[in-house]
Amino acid sequence: MNLAAPFVRRPIAAILLGLALLGAGLYAYRLLPVAALPRVEFPVVLVSAQLPGASPETMASAVATPLIREFAAIPSLQATSATNTTGTSAITLEFALHRDIDAAASDVQAALARAQRHLPTEMLTAPTYRKFNPADAPVLLVALTSQGLPLSQLDGVTRTVLSPALSALPGVGQIVLHGSQKRAVRIRLDPRAMVGRDLAPDAIEQAIRAANAQTPVGTLIDAERRAALRSPTQFEDAAGFRDLIVATRGGRPVRLGDFASVVDSVEDDQSGSWLDGEPALVLAVHREAGSSAVAVSDAVRRALPRLRADLGGNAALTIVNDHSGAIREGVADVLVTLAATSALVVLVIHLFGGGLGTTLIAGLAVPLSVAGTFAAMHGLGFSLNTITLLALTLSVGLVVDDAIVMLEGFQHHRESGLGPVDAALRGASEMAFTIVSVTVSLIAAFIPVLFMGGIVGRIFHEFAVTVCVALAISALVSLTLTPALASLLRGTPRRTRARDAHARLLAHYGRSLDWSLRHRSVIVLLFLATLGEPPRSVAPYRAGSCLRRI
Template identity: 25%
Template sequence: MWLVRSALRYPYLVLVLALAVVSLGSIFLTRIPSDLLPIFRTPAVQIVTFYNGMPPEVVEGDISSRMQRWTGQSVGISHQEAKSMTGVSIVKDFFREDISMESAMSQVTSYAMSDLFYLPPGTIPPMVMPFDPTASVPLCLVSVSSETMSEQELYDVAYFELRNRLQSIRGVIAPAVYGGVLRRIFAYLDREELEARQLSPMDVVRAIQEQNVFIPTGNAKLGDLDYMITTNAMVDEISELNDLLIKIEDGKPVFLRDVARAENTQSIQTNVVRINGRRQVYIPIYRQPGANTIEIVNEIRTKLTQIRQRVVDMYEGADDVLLEVVMDQSIFVRNSISALEHEGLIGAFLAGLIVLLFIGSVRSMLIILLSLPLSALAAFIGLYLSGNTINSMTLGGLALAVGLIVDQAIVTLENISRHLSMGKTPVRAAYDGASEVAGPIFVATITIMVVFFPVVLLSGISKFLFTPLAISVILAMGASYLVALTIVPLCCARFLKAKPGADSATGEHEPAFFRVIGRNYAALLERVLQRKMLVGISTLIFFLISLGLVPGIPWSSVPTKIGQELFPATDSGQFTIFVRAPSGTRIEATERLIESVENEIQDVIGQWDPRDEMATSDLQMLISNIGVLMDWPAAYTPNTGPMDTFMLVQLKENRSRSSIEYSILLRERLVDRFPGIEFAFDTGGILTAALNFGLPSPIDIQVTGSKLEVGQEIARTISDEVRQVDGAVDVRVAQRLDYPSIHIVIDRVKAAYLGITPEEIVKNIITATNSSVTFNPSFWIDKKKRNHYFIGAQYPEGEINSFATLENIPIRPRSGDSTEPVLLRNIATFERTTGPTVVNHVNITRVTNIYSNVVGRDVGSVVSDIEQR
């Protein structure tokens, strides 16, 4: 064959090519990204839009539905999903695989921006970002903690210093800050003083807006010079706000300090993070598609030292601030990849050992084993050039191919050995032996490649998982074929010697136990051939019985069949607990509940030990994320309100029980100890989250329909049925319609007679209860830190505690200084009602989701039982 002939004729060329493979493979091996799973290449785009305070149903109708219809015109879109919460709209557009991410981003961005004109006035322009549904779990969390700094200061450190600098690391997405409180400059209103001086909350807001002006004054050319104009229109110190003039009353000025007090304070807290029982702040770190997980975490750890020094220099009392990487998922990735590499090396060692035992030559063994690294490095070159990564699937493919790679080399070497035993010269024996088997090896290689090639044509999650595995096998097999017909004959010609009469490459006779095995096999084969009919019938019966174990064969009477799972369950060393209190529970009450839950968790797993000295405790870390800040964080959390919490439990590496066992123990205990509280567990970690495309459970039953109440009723009925299925646990309806609401009905006619507009009423209500920052923020710049903050007015948070507070908000016309304020209760009535916390869409259709986890059985069997009900 020409390939063998060329290898023997040009040995130095073959040597150079082999060295090139080793060099390039080694270089690419250090550059190719490492991750747990392959890169998800189906384009998806996320559009996040904010309108602070807008109810979910209004967000759904005025923002989410419009955005879905508008961006749904994009070419190649396959389906859409949407989530509408209070003040937040999240729309996800999924595209066909033949559409590039660049095209998807360009189209969606163009449509989203063009729809801005039609969105409700005051809507913040939508943010369009690439979205990877397989990367819903952060790689790690970067926590900010201190014994002396306040939550407000911790939030500032994370938001202004840490987040932006982490974004500069290649492949990092650090989108939001969780925990802490937002710094605000508030004029806390004195309701009695407002009424006494015939003022409303909006009078104070207007005074702040008009007398704390953020307008650049530009330049003025005066004489021969060009002067830069500056003014004191913006206050320098917070205390100066107290001297702002509200109005002139009977010739006497009324200052802000007469009806309010300006303070450096914080917004109303809606999100609390507890790490090992202490309030802290963290930033979740996500990766961009194709980024190297391990390199990202390593770079973050390196950069945190520099960032901490800057924080210490800029913030007073920050000497004890700690910036730490916690809940590091790269450990699981490292361990998984390391395990596969270890198994591959063991496989290579065992293959070499078997070769040595059967062939009996160290030289022959080394020649055969040489094919393994060359084929693997050639496969790595192909993986790098094709844009793949080192992950569990590509490494699994290479591990699978180890035996096949060795087979080709063994066949070639054994045939060359046979020709050597005929007395031929090593070069002639190498040529004749390799040429004889070149055709059969080629057919065998192509057969294996053809078997794996259809995997490349799969779609969806199957393509995402198994195409890289097939590619790695095909690349390794192609490389091993070339090695078997070039490197192997060349090495045999150089290093093996002719020994006529020998049975192997060593010239030694075949060992006695091989002859025994050969005689026994020949005798068995002879008996089998004498009983062809019996063997054929027995084989058919065995085949039918084994086929009956496969799910989906209806005629099978076998009671137990093989279970169905997309991926086997693994012990990730951590699990997540989703906790939901009754709708509308204040975040303070939810935190007290979570503190009790944390105590129960520590009773089961063991007390958290900061020094890691307690051998009886398996608890490494416990993080509780309570509530949600209706801003950027809302796009990256399963929480929908102050009653929701997700708890991250990380176990020690050397633990007495698995994460699955602990979740079973805690499920029973927590449900028993906290009646009326909803608990759900997720033990799969980063792997299961990727395979579930970010869903919190492997089973998701969707009820579609335009009426939320009907969908909720049907969902409850279905969930009751699912609970009866063996193995189905944590069954719950994702959406709720019982969030308490107050509907204020304005008497428009009475208000009009008083010269008061609905706009004025609504703005006064918002100012009193949520601050004017919601709709009309004023700016203040901290000159030391160079950070900007919002100025607004509101009632002191402690005074917003009853219906009377709401009813007695003073309101007066915008014009007319002498007009006496009217209390809200005189021009409006109040109705207690309920509403949804979140509204979900699939393809612009309302969806109610029923989630269920599986314990003790396989997912396929549970799903089959659910479908039968």
């Protein structure tokens, strides 16, 4: 059965097939995301628990230990690590690579619900969790600074204006705020003043909670209207807390400001971010799964002028680090290498191909195979990264082999006197099995990489798939378009100096091979001689001579 016969007899169909591959590849190339490396999902879940004011030892024993005890029952959990600081516990859960991250997050949520009854009742908020990918570095770091506004006010603007605006951009997955300066009132008690007024910390805490609680008061209803009552009990700044009456001694009210220092501050005054020595808030922009880091960077850069105008002249937005720059340069370098490799391959084909028409037909296998691979990459959810482009660069030398084999069979029959169509049919029938077998053999060589486990296997999975797809498309092009275009060639193949030199080299190789077959014993002795190591004379060195040589 001649697989190429229908296309040789209908070359328009083969040409349309090639154009379809080229169009699909060009369309897919514009949609492919650009990244530094293939996306590798590491099933990691971060758990955060807060107990304000608790020491690291208390957080480890009262909060982290009950949580870790519940997490230990989750299947496929490989490693657990906890970091305890004042008032905060951060627990990292690393699962096996085969574990689905969504299923692992559901198990973590169930474990947090079971551990709730073992946690301290003083915890104001329940522990939270989020999925985390250590390989997903932020694309951009944007710093927010201001000359006239305090960071606590900028923090509110960041949470209500900047983060939602950046999160709404296409391709942006998450905005993480570093150096948060959320506004808060800090109360520092004076123990001596408290003893003199016979006050205990627990009583002061209860008084602050009761005075700062916001609870519904009730509703007024008449025949025509209904109004909800609201009592403004929450204090907005430190001045309100200073006047808070916490107790009565000797018929006189004792206010919080009489025995404590009450100041407007931030929730965490032990950490922060700076830009060129100036306090700043840093927003880390992460891309969502499957999006292009370059597209996210371009979208954020286009949005920054509008956001600067919304913030006013006192605030400044500065891009501190743009990870997409290195991605652009790396991908551009590999694309240049891919283009240079393709040009060299076409040049070699031209030197030994016998004519411009043969060169063009064989050279078409490279762009069509690459274009078809782009379309397959888009369908498989791959990205343009260093690994996949390296696979395409490696495939350039492989994909053109099928076309060369097909054209060699065609030229052989043309030199024998057959017409273009008959030569194409005869050559395709003889070379089809060779092309299929060689393609299957090359794909089989990458099967171990396809099924390689671990992190390295996940990184090089796209490499192996890309090479296999390029080889399969090359075989398709060589069995359809190449013989169809060859059947349209007119005239006898032109002999070039390179082909004549190649013929002389081949004749010399044939004579040397005949001589080697007639003198097998000599060839075997020469082979055995190459396996031995020649003797070396090593003269003894005295210590002084060694030192002089050094």
